[in-house]
Amino acid sequence: MELVADITLPRRSFELRVRLTLETGTVALVGPSGAGKTSLLRALAGLERGSRGRITLGDELWMDTEGRTDLPPEHRRVGYLPQDYALFPHLSVAGNVRFAARRDRPDLLERLRIAHLASERPQELSGGERQRVALARALAREPRLLLLDEPFAALDAITRDHVRSELANLLPTLGLPTLLVTHAFEDASALAGRIGVLDRGQVVQLGSAAELLESPATQLVAQLTGANTLAGIAEPAPGGSLVRLDGGGALRTSEHASGKVDVAIDPWAVTFTEPNASELTDTVVSASPERGSLVVRLTRMTAKLPLGVNGGLPLVAGAAVGLRVAPEDVRVFAAQAHTGDA
Amino acid sequence: MLALVIAFLILPLAALISYQPVRELLHGFGTRVATDAILVSLKCNGIAFALMVGLGTPFAYVLARARFRGRSVVLTLVELPLVMPPAVAGLALLVAFGRFGLLGGAERALGIDLAFTQAAVILAILFVASPFYLRGAIAAFSAVDLTLVDVAATLGAGPLRRMLSVAVPVAAGGLGAAAAVAFARGLGEFGATILFAGSFQGTTQTLPLAVYSLFDANLDQAIAIGVLLIIVSAAILLTAKLLARSWNSSPTSRFPGGRSSFASG
Numbered sequence A: 001m002e003l004v005a006d007i008t009l010p011r012r013s014f015e016l017r018v019r020l021t022l023e024t025g026t027v028a029l030v031g032p033s034g035a036g037k038t039s040l041l042r043a044l045a046g047l048e049r050g051s052r053g054r055i056t057l058g059d060e061l062w063m064d065t066e067g068r069t070d071l072p073p074e075h076r077r078v079g080y081l082p083q084d085y086a087l088f089p090h091l092s093v094a095g096n097v098r099f100a101a102r103r104d105r106p107d108l109l110e111r112l113r114i115a116h117l118a119s120e121r122p123q124e125l126s127g128g129e130r131q132r133v134a135l136a137r138a139l140a141r142e143p144r145l146l147l148l149d150e151p152f153a154a155l156d157a158i159t160r161d162h163v164r165s166e167l168a169n170l171l172p173t174l175g176l177p178t179l180l181v182t183h184a185f186e187d188a189s190a191l192a193g194r195i196g197v198l199d200r201g202q203v204v205q206l207g208s209a210a211e212l213l214e215s216p217a218t219q220l221v222a223q224l225t226g227a228n229t230l231a232g233i234a235e236p237a238p239g240g241s242l243v244r245l246d247g248g249g250a251l252r253t254s255e256h257a258s259g260k261v262d263v264a265i266d267p268w269a270v271t272f273t274e275p276n277a278s279e280l281t282d283t284v285v286s287a288s289p290e291r292g293s294l295v296v297r298l299t300r301m302t303a304k305l306p307l308g309v310n311g312g313l314p315l316v317a318g319a320a321v322g323l324r325v326a327p328e329d330v331r332v333f334a335a336q337a338h339t340g341d342a
Numbered sequence B: 001m002l003a004l005v006i007a008f009l010i011l012p013l014a015a016l017i018s019y020q021p022v023r024e025l026l027h028g029f030g031t032r033v034a035t036d037a038i039l040v041s042l043k044c045n046g047i048a049f050a051l052m053v054g055l056g057t058p059f060a061y062v063l064a065r066a067r068f069r070g071r072s073v074v075l076t077l078v079e080l081p082l083v084m085p086p087a088v089a090g091l092a093l094l095v096a097f098g099r100f101g102l103l104g105g106a107e108r109a110l111g112i113d114l115a116f117t118q119a120a121v122i123l124a125i126l127f128v129a130s131p132f133y134l135r136g137a138i139a140a141f142s143a144v145d146l147t148l149v150d151v152a153a154t155l156g157a158g159p160l161r162r163m164l165s166v167a168v169p170v171a172a173g174g175l176g177a178a179a180a181v182a183f184a185r186g187l188g189e190f191g192a193t194i195l196f197a198g199s200f201q202g203t204t205q206t207l208p209l210a211v212y213s214l215f216d217a218n219l220d221q222a223i224a225i226g227v228l229l230i231i232v233s234a235a236i237l238l239t240a241k242l243l244a245r246s247w248n249s250s251p252t253s254r255f256p257g258g259r260s261s262f263a264s265g
Helices: A037-045 A093-101 A106-111 A127-140 A157-174 A185-191 A209-214 A219-224 B002-017 B022-029 B032-065 B071-083 B086-097 B104-110 B118-142 B146-154 B159-170 B172-187 B191-196 B207-217 B219-248
Strands: A003-010 A015-022 A025-030 A052-057 A060-064 A078-081 A145-149 A177-182 A194-199 A202-207 A228-237 A240-245 A250-253 A259-265 A270-273 A280-290 A293-298 A302-306 A320-325 A331-334
Touching: A003 A037, A015 A025, A015 A037, A015 A177, A015 A202, A025 A157, A025 A185, A037 A078, A037 A145, A037 A177, A037 B146, A078 A127, A078 B146, A093 A106, A093 A127, A106 A127, A127 A157, A157 A185, A177 A185, A185 A194, A185 A209, A194 A209, A194 A219, A202 A209, A202 A219, A219 A228, A219 A259, A219 A331, A228 A250, A240 A259, A250 A259, A270 A302, B002 B219, B022 B219, B032 B071, B032 B118, B032 B159, B032 B172, B032 B207, B032 B219, B071 B118, B086 B118, B086 B191, B118 B172, B118 B191, B146 B159, B159 B172, B172 B219, B191 B207, B207 B219
Parallel strands: A025 A177, A025 A194, A078 A145, A145 A177
Antiparallel strands: A003 A015, A003 A052, A052 A060, A194 A202, A228 A240, A228 A259, A240 A250, A259 A331, A270 A320, A280 A293, A280 A320, A293 A302
């Protein structure tokens, strides 16, 4: 079953235009808030008025603005999980699932490990349990397309990790084309084989998580994958260019560029040195061990060092340090007028 | 000060209830005038209530969700009878539906005569009481998280099922509270009814009208019926309060959008 969609949605300051083909498997769209991610899912589900374009699933035509076809949501067979799951508060867990199936589905309750909660009301459940109920309810509809909107937004950090790996195990077993939208790259990379980055209404890059990390196409992609971005002015220099950063200091890059640019540096590409031994200095805001690395937050960027490696420098709050980045680790993008907060 | 206010509110009630011995009071409940009025009140209010809830609920649901030009005008029109003096409402109904009123000709042609019939009592109650229900119902439906209704659609529910199986139960507390207030208002309806329907024992004389007509003839009986009305109204008020409380602490209003989920999976 293949979903082919070409959707145009008017937004306040731009127009969202997304063309996508989904086969069985999970695709994630990542973008900053306001990029139109939720509206896109709602348009696919048939809930967003004002969307134009064409949507087909297999040989079913769901929407064709030109042919004046617009199937209402109740006829689209979509499993839609909104951010807050929207469980019916007046129905029990079993009742929520029954609403979609119009009969009891103990097998689904069993499969999603919520059978013991069958008679509970949604408000009694934890965040992870709510998500499982929402999934069971969506699957009870026997959907042909699964849409997940920020599936972890309603969860605290600890639950989030747990639920994410749960979902990562479950999704491939469903055999459904699945579209997930999120602002968090790590959620996308944990669940989806292909990731698209949405910026100002366009998919600016589509690829595997590794491809996006290795060669981000735009500054926003770099930012979403966790890179530091700084603005500056580039001028040619031996072996590449020199970028004079706004706010002082300079970085050398092996790329050739000139004029206003943004540079992206991965946190693990930064090393520390004495302040007077570098063209770029900064002040430590905090340094704390996180997940096997020493995360050093500076005023202008964040660096990640392997634990125990600090170049013999006192990385304490207020300490002035010099920063070094190998020229091949400094990626340059033409400067953008906005920073993706549209 | 507080004691004074409470005394002022309670004193008339106490005076009414203690005016005659309980035996006399119970006797007053059983007189012909009283039983006739009880039956007329029950029947007319019952029918008006059914019409109000049956037609008003979908109307309020649509009005709560729809966005169209002139919506605020419609909302104001709905609330207008709330501030209209009941006697004026009765006059308005008379000149609209009465024999010589706006629709009088059409009614004569169809062989119906509304004024001074039980149908007129029902119309008067509907006109005066249903705005209380509509206003409350619109507010209750507006408070329903739209995502719930949208998700119901993706789960295969058509418009009617979305309303009946999701919006109405989620808004039930607010709907019930509004219905109780409207019912109480209808039960006490006097001004519009007496002008539009008259006060004929056994056909249009509701309980409040019976109180008025007995006021000169038999004060004891008038007071007995008054006590009966107070008891019923107090019961309705209590019901409304309980329903409103259950509504205010319902999950949708406690956790807007259900986003406060917490704890481990």
